[in-house]
Amino acid sequence: MICCKECIDLLCDYFEGTLSPDTAASLEDHFKDCPPCVSFLETYRQTSDICRKTLSAVEIPEPVQIKLREFVKNHIQSP
Amino acid sequence: MPTQEEKEQDEILVREMKAGRMEAFDKIFELYQRKIYALSFNMTRNQMDAQDVTQEVLLTIYRKIDTFQGKSAFSSWVYRITLNATYMKLRTKKKEQYVSLDEGLPNFNHAGFQNEKVSDWSKSTDSLLFSNETKGVIEKAVALLPEKEKVVFMLRDVEGLSTEKVGDILDLTIPAVKSRLHRARLFLRKRLSNYFDEYKTRSSKK
Structure with missing residues (x-):
């Protein structure tokens, strides 16, 4: 059976779906017997999720949008 | 993508x-x-x-x-x-003091098994996961990441680009992209875990 350390090392590939079927199966076997690793897996996944939802929400503020349009007009469209 | x-x-x-x-x-x-x-x-x-x-x-x-x-x-x-x-x-800009990413890993015993309790905050309510306080914690933690890990995390997890595409942009091999991504995620997970654990202690004392 693989240990927790190996299990955590494999998490990235596990989510990418790039583990061999055998390795994926032994990882899933480990999860069946190891609640701490299941918690680790869930929080590892959730970390990516909430960071994406938090940081991908960046929009260009209105004043910056105006500046950018002006910049393009002055420096690119009619330099 | x-x-x-x-x-x-x-x-x-x-x-x-x-x-x-x-x-x-x-x-x-x-x-x-x-x-x-x-x-x-x-x-x-x-x-x-x-x-x-x-x-x-x-x-x-x-x-x-x-x-x-x-x-x-x-x-x-x-x-x-x-x-x-x-x-x-x-x-x-002035160089910021980056932290060591080693702290992202849990404690293992000599056989490689986890030594500490791992709390699962992934099912916390949306109101906590997406509160302004959590947002602040995330922004601060990401700011601490070394540049190499931060950029991979931004492109792969935040922008949602494929691992191959990130490798193409940064001229890195796929294993190098994955290794940096993994280190970044482990570090951020640890920071978030500390925050959610502390939050739980704080609210149980109220």
Whole structure:
């Protein structure tokens, strides 16, 4: 059976779906017997999720949008 | 992630721009300005810097479009220019003290099994996961990541690009992308775990 350390090392590939079927199966076997690793897996996944939802929400503020349009007009469209 | 359709649209726009059609640049501006700004803002957390970078990148796209040979996707080229301009900005600032990423790993015993309790906060309510306080914790933790890990995390997890695409943009092998991504996620997970554990203690005392 693989240990927790190996299990955590494999998490990235596990989510990418790039583990061999055998390795994926032994990882899933480990999860069946190891609640701490299941918690680790869930929080590892959730970390990516909430960071994406938090940081991908960046929009260009209105004043910056105006500046950018002006910049393009002055420096690119009619330099 | 860019679809085949978006890639084809980019190729048409690049061809038109090279032929001197200004409308094509305007379209590229509309399509890319938010991506450029967001990536730069997330790397610098500074509105003025992100604005400067966006302007510079737009100008570079316009002036250097003839040097773009189409060996990789246009979007990869734009991301690369954006990162170069962003790095220039970061270089001029005082170096921040980065932390060691080793703290992202749990404690293992000699046989490689976990030694500590691992709390699962992944099912916490949305109101806590997406509160302003959590947002602040995330922003602070990401700011502590070393640049190499931060950029991979931004492109792969925040922008949602594929591992292959991130490798293409940063000129890294797939294993190198995955290893940096994994280190970044472990570090951020640890920071978030500390925060949620502390939050739980705080609310149980109330």
